[in-house]
Amino acid sequence: MNPKLPSFLLFHSLKSKLIAGMTLLLVLAFGISSVFLIRQKTDELGADIYHSIRGFSDLTAPQIIDFYEQYLSEESFLYFNREIQSLFTKTQEIEAIGLAEYSGTVLYDSTEEKTRQYDGEVRTIPSGVMRDRIQATYPSYELESGRVVYLKPDDEGYISTVDLYEKTVAPILPSDRIVSVIYPYGARYAVLYSPSYAILDERIQAMWMRMVLLAVAAVLGGLVYAIFFSGNITGPLRKLQAGALVLGQGDFKARVDIKTHDEVESLANTFNKMAEDLERSMQAMAYKERLTKELELAAEIQKELLPKEVPKIPGLDLAAGIIPAAEVGGDLYDFIKLDDENYFGYVGDVTGHGVPAGLVVSIANALIDSYVYLKDPKQILIQANKILKKKTRTNMFITLILWHWNPTTSQLNLVNAGHEVPLKYTANPVKTEELQKGGLALGMIPDITPLMKDQVVELQKGDCIILYTDGIPETWRNEKEQYGMPEFKRVVTQSCDLPSAEAIKVALLADPKQWSQGYEQKDDMTIMVLKKT
Known part of the structure; x- marks a missing residue:
């Protein structure tokens, strides 16, 4: 004789259908929306980092050359290193800076020369892509995919993306991660930058954690909702039907498809009507939240750009x-x-x-x-x-x-x-x-x-x-x-x-x-x- 299972474990029971259906819908909804939102935010932050790296390299490359000629070439490493370290305080998107001659000889590497000047054997960048980038005319960006893109300005200042032979190539996308930047300066030097995406990774990880917590809370809420309101008699179902109309402006987003031809089907119709109201309400809330975050970001941008003293x-x-x-x-x-x-x-x-x-x-x-x-x-x-x-x-x-x-x-x-x-x-x-x-x-x-x-x-x-x-x-x-x-x-x-x-x-x-x-x-x-x- 087979043991009798509890009624809430049978899939033909109302309680099990509500639990399974709502859990699946909530997980799918949160999963899809989380992936979409995080991908969108990643692209936005990636674009910001790209523009920050580009602006930083455009501004600092001439300064670094000046620092080298004024200090390091005169054996004044302490003063040169002080100026380089001050540049690091102005950005969080650059973790290392290097300097090389047109011939490929390495003059400075911030990762090796943090406190004292390198005094070993001559460091030389071998022939290859890196040497080509140092001896190029335009700044180049190596992407995580292995692609190298050169930024060629025209007479009006417009930037086009080309390869080493100045043939037009696909632009750098917000989703592309930059591995290195080489900024040639005349036919004498090139400044090397190593970007950092630590801030981006930290923000994305934090967003994932928030999404997971929200998903868990929503799923638990859905389970409590299903267990509490489900039953095997028509009286509680009619009460739930009336309660669904009151809860139409709540926090849940779900749809159910039930064809039982009894009071449960009537409940499903009422629930779906409530879901439509919820969807409109959630859209309004999402728009308000997005607008609030936009204003907060704008205030942060404005504050950071003002002089500190x-x-x-x-x-x-x-x-x-x-x-x-x-x-x-x-x-x-x-x-x-x-x-x-x-x-x-x-x-x-x-x-x-x-x-x-x-x-x-x-x-x-x-x-x-x-x-x-x-x-x-x-x-x-x-x-x-x-x-x-x-x-x-x-x-x-x-x-x-x-x-x-x-x-x-x-x-x-x-x-x-x-x-x-x-x-x-x-x-x-x-x-x-x-x-x-x-x-x-x-x-x-x-x-x-x-x-x-x-x-x-x-x-x-x-x-x-x-x-x-x-x-x-x-x-x-x-x-x-x-x-x-x-x-x-x-x-x-x-x-x-x-x-x-x-x-x-x-x-x-x-x-x-x-x-x-x-x-x-x-x-x-x-x-x-x-x-x-």
């Missing part, structure tokens, strides 16, 4: 600050020291909000920093505009005002690219006036050369230049009242006699913030103060 510049007292809005905007500012006679700074505002604006801010920061060697503010913005026009969408552009200060001549040069008109405070006699308007926002047209004008501003002790974004005069107290320029200029006149630029900055940001009486603002408030000492 204000530089000390002879003849000028500087201060700058930003009050982020409820919706993350695209405000930016920075200070750049080229050498002891050339200091730069700027304030800008990108159209739009969220991650797109944050990415344009990143590009603009990198471009201006890479072109300051031109020393001419007009040329810096003209060159940056060419790249921004090619690399950004037609509805994305940036207004910006750039200044150049030479301590030797005490001359301040301003160039405005469609940004808010700067204010000048004169200490004697006391007055506040608007400076020159003009220029066109970066990224709108390919060539802004005819529209760019510079303005030389003479400053006496106590005079101030105030740069700001439109978030300050456009501060709202309610749906009808706006702060406005007259009120802002009044506060500038009232505050610029304070003893330091930092105190002036605090006062100029505090006044519109207090005036708004806590009303939610839609744009960032950014300000930069230059006070003549």
Whole structure:
């Protein structure tokens, strides 16, 4: 005689069907969605790492060559190593840096020369692909698949992907992992970079863990649901039918297909109706969560790009600050020291909000920093505009005002690219006036050369230049009242006699913030103060 199995273990019982069906559906749903989401996130992070590696190599390769010729070639390894280590602190995507001559002789390897200079036999890179990459004209990227891609720029700055013989090849995809980067410099040297994907791997592993925990919780919830509500009599089934309508806005996503021609089938129909409501609800929740994460990422991008400290510049007292809005905007500012006679700074505002604006801010920061060697503010913005026009969408552009200060001549040069008109405070006699308007926002047209004008501003002790974004005069107290320029200029006149630029900055940001009486603002408030000492 065969032992009788418990009823909940029989597949023709309602309880076993619910348990098996819901478990399978939840596992499949979470599995498919997890793979899709993680793959999408991996591609996004991979693309970010690629652009970070590329930007880092473009910016640092000339510096590393300069460090070598200035220090290492003169047997000053300590100073050379200090500069190299400082570069590592600026990125987490590079784990090793090397330097080789055009002939293939290795001059430096950060993995072997962490604390002391290599003094063994001459290290030589043998003939082959690596030697070809060192002696190539363009930077090359070795991918995990074994493919080597060269980045060839044309006369307009557009980058195309080619092989060693300059034949067009498939571009580097977000899913491709870069094994090494070689950046030839002239026909003398090549800088070698070893990328790191540790951050990417850590984030993906964390996402997998969260997905697994959510899947386990969902499956357990489904099992409890099935066991609790299943039964063998029609009374509980009718109650479950009524309860399913109430739970239509819950956290479960499932479908059942039951053809029993009794009360159970009626329950299945009700459950499927509930599932349709749940699906719409989950889509709305997913969209809201995605939007929230996007704004969080944009805020993080904006925060990381702002300077960590204000530089000390002879003849000028500087201060700058930003009050982020409820919706993350695209405000930016920075200070750049080229050498002891050339200091730069700027304030800008990108159209739009969220991650797109944050990415344009990143590009603009990198471009201006890479072109300051031109020393001419007009040329810096003209060159940056060419790249921004090619690399950004037609509805994305940036207004910006750039200044150049030479301590030797005490001359301040301003160039405005469609940004808010700067204010000048004169200490004697006391007055506040608007400076020159003009220029066109970066990224709108390919060539802004005819529209760019510079303005030389003479400053006496106590005079101030105030740069700001439109978030300050456009501060709202309610749906009808706006702060406005007259009120802002009044506060500038009232505050610029304070003893330091930092105190002036605090006062100029505090006044519109207090005036708004806590009303939610839609744009960032950014300000930069230059006070003549």
